[in-house]
Amino acid sequence: MGNIKKDLDNIQVVSTSFECSMTADVALFGFNEGELKILLTKRSVGLKKNFWLLPGGIMEEEETLEQCATKVLLYLTGIKNVPMQQVKAYSKLKRHDVKRVVTVSFYALVQPKNHPIEQKVNVTETKWFNIKELPKKIGFDHKEIITDALKLLQYNLNHHMTFGQLLPETFTLNELQSLYEAVLNEQLDRRNFRKRISQLELLENTGIIKKGVKGGPFLYRILK
Amino acid sequence: MGNIKKDLDNIQVVSTSFECSMTADVALFGFNEGELKILLTKRSVGLKKNFWLLPGGIMEEEETLEQCATKVLLYLTGIKNVPMQQVKAYSKLKRHDVKRVVTVSFYALVQPKNHPIEQKVNVTETKWFNIKELPKKIGFDHKEIITDALKLLQYNLNHHMTFGQLLPETFTLNELQSLYEAVLNEQLDRRNFRKRISQLELLENTGIIKKGVKGGPFLYRILK
DNA sequence: TCAAAAGTGTTTTAATTACACCCATGC
DNA sequence: GCATGGGTGTAATTAAAACACTTTTGA
Known part of the structure; x- marks a missing residue:
């Protein structure tokens, strides 16, 4: 020393x-x-x-x-x-x-x-x-x-749920889930994931459907 | 800048x-x-x-x-x-x-x-x-x-459960609990605290009873 | 029309919380 | 012997995990 x-x-x-x-x-x-x-x-x-x-x-x-x-x-x-x-x-x-x-x-x-x-x-x-x-x-x-x-x-x-600018301003719940899966390096159950996210009450549904993807998913954004 | x-x-x-x-x-x-x-x-x-x-x-x-x-x-x-x-x-x-x-x-x-x-x-x-x-x-x-x-x-x-040298090598569960309460600045339920600690399986009971304190509490130590 | 992804609820299991009595010891 | 703290278990609640079908859309 x-x-x-x-x-x-x-x-x-x-x-x-x-x-x-x-x-x-x-x-x-x-x-x-x-x-x-x-x-x-x-x-x-x-x-x-x-x-x-x-x-x-x-x-x-x-x-x-x-x-x-x-x-x-x-x-x-x-x-x-x-x-x-x-x-x-x-x-x-x-x-x-x-x-x-x-x-x-x-x-x-x-x-x-x-x-x-x-x-x-x-x-x-x-x-x-x-x-x-x-x-x-x-x-x-x-x-x-x-x-x-x-x-x-x-x-x-x-x-x-701090993911900064890893996702665009609006994103589908599946995009969010696949971000979680990539970062955490594990598979997540879709329904449980959505339940968990929704009860955080940090997102809002824009009401807009994302085009060009099957199933017609809603776009969400972070609640201000 | x-x-x-x-x-x-x-x-x-x-x-x-x-x-x-x-x-x-x-x-x-x-x-x-x-x-x-x-x-x-x-x-x-x-x-x-x-x-x-x-x-x-x-x-x-x-x-x-x-x-x-x-x-x-x-x-x-x-x-x-x-x-x-x-x-x-x-x-x-x-x-x-x-x-x-x-x-x-x-x-x-x-x-x-x-x-x-x-x-x-x-x-x-x-x-x-x-x-x-x-x-x-x-x-x-x-x-x-x-x-x-x-x-x-x-x-x-x-x-x-990292409390370093805040406690002596052996300590009673109540001493440990009051450490938690002081650090976290909240009251904890005695039985729930002990259950939680015991299922971590990080402590062992030395079998020795601490003298000079009513009730006759056991001394525990961190498991090596 | 069909393949792929979206959306949605319930049951089961596990974890957390709330809570009260008897025992051991020091004074 | 009595006041103080030690030790323990169960029931109720809440949170987490497992799980399947119907709807929507793009190709």
Whole structure:
């Protein structure tokens, strides 16, 4: 744990305190074709060029971690206007190869089709991966970050029906159920699911029937 | 959100990246006389001399945030060998008066009687406060940190019966119940509580009866 | 017209809640 | 011996799980 005398002196924040680079990493989940996806990038500069990474980048002096997360997502993928949910801080000593970097992870939820990926500077490839089929070469500790983010997403969906922008503004109950099934990775009984959702009283039936799909399902929206 | 061109350049971690002081703050909970307590300190140096603060201090180059949390608790209070649970990162721009400081909070659980407070350098006063009777003048954003830590403690106790060292190694079921009641801030039915606990199958009856208390209650311990 | 998906209720089972008496111990 | 806390079970309620047929629509 280092030198005790020095630590004792430095426990107060003073001008000589150790400083550390901080980054925000974003686990961006998408829902598409009944599958839960996550967006990974390959960078053209810096370390880990041959590894898939979460969008992430360093925090500047005049921004919070939340703002940083929003910024890096925009700059690396062109995606914006997505609420961020903090997950966890990671501070292992050797997690970055060159220097000490502490990262704080966030997750965010979008529909991929609403956010066509913009190829950005410093990025060679950006791709949606099925959460069940992640690539082997994931850089840094981003595999662990993805796992932790998914757990929190599962918890929040299950307990508060928070699915952000994973679905369009109006959606059928079957679309909602298949989202639950993809996120929780389990099959659900249709009637029990609908009963459970309906007694939360968070949705309203728009009265509009979705066209182009057999059965003529109603579209629902989140109750304001 | 600052200068876009500069941010684009700096999204990679490079030698010129912004660096920031980081601290770990510890919400140390104690259980005593049927009440949930939290330990706050007044510092003799630095800012917020007239404010109560959580034990906390800056992270050094060669330690993780978890190690830092362990260290600051030891140096400010003499308390050691307590597992830490990460709660959340706080990164508001003006949260520290002098310079940019990002903190990550942890909670830990002890019995105050096992950890007599050692008056440490840089500390003028250290005191256990009933969680329901916190002082008005709490510095920085530590009030918010306490609230968030308590919520996580409540969740973890309720869902996983994780009460750390809040109780001695052996304890009666009534002691356990009154811990639950203090943490969750609600009354529980004795028979329903015991049924619920017993079907978790996490405790074992030592067969030993606790002396000095009427009724002759059995002592239990956590099953290994 | 037929294949595919939507919509809907009831029964069974499990979990939670409410509730009262006798026993053991310390004072 | 009596006041205090310890220990225990059952009935009632509520929540969760299992389960099948009819209707609607697109192809």
